[in-house]
Amino acid sequence: MEKLILPDIKGLQSISVYEGIGGYTAIKKALKMTPNEIIDEVKKSNLRGRGGACFPTGLKWSFMPQNTDKPKYLCVNGDESEPASFKDRQIFEFNPHQLIEGTLIAAYALGVKISYIYIRGEYLSWIEMLQKAIDEAYEKNYIGKNIFNSNFSTDIYIHRGAGAYICGEESSLMNSIEGLRPYPRNKPPFPAQNGLWGCPTTINNVETITNIPVIINKGGEWFSKIGAEKHPGTLLYGVSGNVNKPGVYELPTGTLLTDIIYKYAGGVKGDKKIKMIIPGGTSMPPIRGDEIENLKMDAESLKSVGSAIGTAGIVVIDETVDIIKILTRITKFYWHESCGQCTPCREGTGWMLKILERIERGEGVSSDLDLLVEIANNIEGNTVCALGDAAAWPVKFTIKKFRKEIEERIYKSC
Amino acid sequence: MINEEELLKIENIKRKYPDSKAALMPVLYLFQEKYGFISVDSIKEISQLLNISEVDIKGVVSFYEMFHEKPKGKYIVQVCTNISCMLCNSENILKAVEKKLGIKCGETTKDNLFTLEEVECLGSCGTAPVISINNRYYENMTEEKINSLFDNLK
Numbered sequence: 001m002e003k004l005i006l007p008d009i010k011g012l013q014s015i016s017v018y019e020g021i022g023g024y025t026a027i028k029k030a031l032k033m034t035p036n037e038i039i040d041e042v043k044k045s046n047l048r049g050r051g052g053a054c055f056p057t058g059l060k061w062s063f064m065p066q067n068t069d070k071p072k073y074l075c076v077n078g079d080e081s082e083p084a085s086f087k088d089r090q091i092f093e094f095n096p097h098q099l100i101e102g103t104l105i106a107a108y109a110l111g112v113k114i115s116y117i118y119i120r121g122e123y124l125s126w127i128e129m130l131q132k133a134i135d136e137a138y139e140k141n142y143i144g145k146n147i148f149n150s151n152f153s154t155d156i157y158i159h160r161g162a163g164a165y166i167c168g169e170e171s172s173l174m175n176s177i178e179g180l181r182p183y184p185r186n187k188p189p190f191p192a193q194n195g196l197w198g199c200p201t202t203i204n205n206v207e208t209i210t211n212i213p214v215i216i217n218k219g220g221e222w223f224s225k226i227g228a229e230k231h232p233g234t235l236l237y238g239v240s241g242n243v244n245k246p247g248v249y250e251l252p253t254g255t256l257l258t259d260i261i262y263k264y265a266g267g268v269k270g271d272k273k274i275k276m277i278i279p280g281g282t283s284m285p286p287i288r289g290d291e292i293e294n295l296k297m298d299a300e301s302l303k304s305v306g307s308a309i310g311t312a313g314i315v316v317i318d319e320t321v322d323i324i325k326i327l328t329r330i331t332k333f334y335w336h337e338s339c340g341q342c343t344p345c346r347e348g349t350g351w352m353l354k355i356l357e358r359i360e361r362g363e364g365v366s367s368d369l370d371l372l373v374e375i376a377n378n379i380e381g382n383t384v385c386a387l388g389d390a391a392a393w394p395v396k397f398t399i400k401k402f403r404k405e406i407e408e409r410i411y412k413s414c
Numbered sequence: 415m416i417n418e419e420e421l422l423k424i425e426n427i428k429r430k431y432p433d434s435k436a437a438l439m440p441v442l443y444l445f446q447e448k449y450g451f452i453s454v455d456s457i458k459e460i461s462q463l464l465n466i467s468e469v470d471i472k473g474v475v476s477f478y479e480m481f482h483e484k485p486k487g488k489y490i491v492q493v494c495t496n497i498s499c500m501l502c503n504s505e506n507i508l509k510a511v512e513k514k515l516g517i518k519c520g521e522t523t524k525d526n527l528f529t530l531e532e533v534e535c536l537g538s539c540g541t542a543p544v545i546s547i548n549n550r551y552y553e554n555m556t557e558e559k560i561n562s563l564f565d566n567l568k
Contacts, residue, residue, distance in 0.1 A: 071432065083496045083535035114430075121480045122536050124549040157430045162439060163479030165534070177431075179438035179466065181473040197433060240498035240539035247540040282497065313539065315498055329497050333534055339477075 003250045004214045004226075004234050005207065006094055013129065015136045018097040024142060026213035030105045031150045033216075035066075038109035042212065044220030046232050050087075051077055051168075051205030052281065052310045054231065054299045063192035064110050064200050073196040074107055074115040075177070078206040079161055079168035081120055082281035082390075083333055084313035087236035088206040090248050092119070092126040095210065096133035100156065102212035104143065107154040110202055114155050117206070118173050121162040131158055165337035169385045170203040172339070183341045184385035207236060228254030228298035235312045237297065239265040242272065242318040253298040257287075260297065261316055272318040276402070280310020282330045283390030285397035289319070306397065323405060327398045328356040334391030345388040348379040352395055359406070362413035369399050369406060416459070420444065424463060435466050438474060442481055451485045479533075487522045487529035489567055491515070492546040495532050498539035503557075507543050508532060510557045514564055527568065 011017040018024070030038055043058030064072060076099070080088040091099050103115050119127050134156055137143045145153045159177050161167050167176045171185035174196050195201020211233060215223045224232045231253045237260050240246045244266030251260065257277065261267065268274060274289035279297065285307040287295070295301060299309045317326060335349035352375050355368050376392035383389075399406060416424075424441055428434045441464060445456045452475050461468045475481045493499075493508045512518055515528050522529040538544035541553035545563070552563060 080537050081535065084498050084539050085535075086537040086539045089537055114432075120537070121478075122546065122549055125551065155430075160439065160443065161478075162442075162481055164477060176439070177436055178433070179435040179464075179474065181470075181477050238540060240542060241501040246498075246542070278497075315501070315539075317497075317501065321501065326497055326500075329495070329500055333496060336534060 001234075001252060005098070005210050005236060006090055006248070006250050012095050012097070013093070013133060015097055015133070015140065018095075022217070023097055023213075024101055026216040027101050027104045027108075027142070028148055030108055030216050031148055031152060035109045035111060038105065038216065041220040042109075042215055045211075045215045045223040046220075046230070047208065047211055047215060047223065048231055048299065049205055050207035050211075050235070050311070052082065052308075054309065057204065057208055060192075060202060060204070061106070061110060063190070064202055065192070066111070068200060070199040071114070072110055072112045073199060073201040074103065074110060074112040075170070075173060075196070075201060075203040076103055076115060076117040076206055076209050077168060077170065077173060077203055078117055078119040078123075079165075079173060080123070080206075080311075081165040081168050081337075082283060082311050082313065083330070084238065084240055084278060084315045085281050085311040086238050086240075086313065087248055087311065089123060089126045090236060091206055091210050092123070092130045096130045097137065098213055099130070099206060099210045100133060100137050100143070102209035103156055104147065104154065105212050105216055106202070106204065106209055107156075108152055112154060112202075114157065116157055116159045116177055116196075118159045118161060118167070118177065120167075121160050124160075127158055127160055134158070164339075165333075166339045166385070166387060169387065172385065173203065174201065183339055184387075186384055227252030228296065228300065230300050231298040231309070235297070235309070237264075238311070238313040239316065240313070241316040242269045242321070243267065243316045244269055254296045254301065257292050257295045257297050257314070260314065261292075265316070268316060268318055270318075272320060274316060275319045275321060276317040276323065276326070276398075278315040278317070278394075279307050279312075281313045282315070282333065283393055284308050284310040285393050286401055288401050306400075322360075322409075323398065323402050324356065324360050324409060327394060328353070328360050330394045331356050331391065334387065334394075338387060338391070342383040342388065344379045344382045345391060348375050348388070349391045351375050352391070356395075359410060364410040364413065366407070366410060368410065369403065372396075373399055416445075416448070420448070428464075434464055437464055438466060438471065442471075442475060446481060451482050453483075485526075488527050489547050490529050490531065492531045492533040492536070494534070494536045494538065494542070494544050494546070496535035498535070499543040502542040504543040506557055507545065507555050507560070510560045511545070511564075514560055528564075 047057045048054040172182040176182040191201040249264045277287040335353045340346045376396040379388045380392040427437045427440045545552045
């Protein structure tokens with residue numbers, strides 16, 4: 001299977017190697033198209049956002065107003081802070097120029113003069129790698145004034161985060177760039193109308209943008225036929241936890257979860273049974289080990305087991321692991337990262353953590369599970385941003401899927 | 415006080431944004447690199463440089479994990495304990511680092527060389543467990559590797 005995002009080519013970080021395999025031909029082609037033709041091509045591809053929400057990219061682009069006097073902005077989201085997600089850093093490290101080329105095409109299609117690539121502060125090494133690639137592209141005048149001798153000028157800057165999960169949320173990310181305390185904003189207004197500095201703004205994930213040069217070169221229709229029909233393309237599946245060969249594997253959407261774990265990630269360590277899978281970062285509802293047979297990894301298929309693809313960061317958890325220990329650690333994360341703006345999230349995550357720690361210590365009582373679900377239900381949907389939901393779902397759905405096991409654990413310690 | 419070369423750097427940072435207030439985070443990094451932390455005096459100076467009120471700067475500094483208002487050790491040692499690392503023995507890695515440095519999480523060694531912190535997911539789940547030292551990652555960490563890692567740093 002052809003790899004679209006991370007081809008097995010050594011030295012692809014260097015602009016000459018990237019150009020040697022046809023790099024920067026898509027932007028040249030795009031510059032001869034009209035912005036609307038590009039947006040139509042992306043719509044035809046059915047590309048959906050790779051940051052977790054799976055929103056159709058072409059549709060998102062079409063929300064940007066065309067007749068406006070205001071400057072427009074593009075933010076490329078590389079905050080990558082959802083636990084178990086480690087895919088965007090592979091792009092910064094192994095194929096930065098395709099990300100730059102995708103950013104240029106998006107900027108041209110959207111009429112953007114400045115793009116900000118937002119990268120989490122901890123990724124200092126990867127910021128340096130991408131900056132090196134950006135510098136190379138500036139030197140060749142692929143970024144900057146009148147790129148490729150066209151009349152289109154555009155700049156790309158990296159904005160370094162500083163260790164806050166919430167900044168991966170698009171409105172928080174914009175406040176972070178503006179130099180404000182990065183609380184998420186209420187929506188509406190949406191970024192396409194009122195984004196950075198009150199101007200039209202589009203925010204796309206790093207992996208999403210890296211797909212764009214392929215779509216322009218090979219066509220939206222070609223792309224739409226890869227993988228799962230309603231969620232086409234490839235995904236960078238990041239496999240971690242109790243497996244023999246953890247890592248990022250680029251495979252088509254709709255690949256069998258069992259193939260990813262057993263054929264690519266080398267199976268479970270010590271040949272143990274799988275107790276639980278988290279399919280797309282820790283906020284996604286978990287899947288039980290007995291549900292994974294014939295389960296395909298794409299947005300639609302995961303609905304059948306009550307979960308979602310998220311960032312495609314797959315955590316494999318074997319039969320010996322204590323579910324409560326996992327859930328407590330996940331909840332501690334969301335409690336720590338809650339920005340404190342909304343009461344249900346700020347207080348609720350702390351309450352859930354206290355109850356879970358009590359259960360972990362063996363001091364749980366039988367009413368604790370209903371109490372946890374009640375708190376989770378009162379957080380979900382009652383906050384400005386989705387962090388509240390991200391904190392509520394693991395609690396709610398882990399209890400739903402593993403209630404008997406957790407009850408037995410509480411009962412044993414009574 | 416910052417020097418002319420740094421002032422030039424700040425001017426270049428400002429050029430990346432239509433509003434100079436947006437230069438705040440990169441400028442905070444510049445000050446932190448120079449002084450090791452963001453002091454009250456630095457906040458005053460940045461306030462004048464970027465025309466942002468001191469209280470707004472304080473609001474930004476206090477929000478982010480990576481800006482600190484008090485000095486830390488020369489090496490900031492961070493051990494990830496989120497679930498992918500947890501499933502790969504991070505608890506014992508953390509204990510081994512505590513033993514090696516003779517301090518607990520959140521503490522700094524008496525010689526001000528090391529500050530130890532337990533942190534959230536660093537995005538090294540495929541190469542877990544991970545330790546970050548001054549934002550450089552040491553991946554696939556084992557208890558055996560810890561001794562040589564720290565001996566090389568002193």
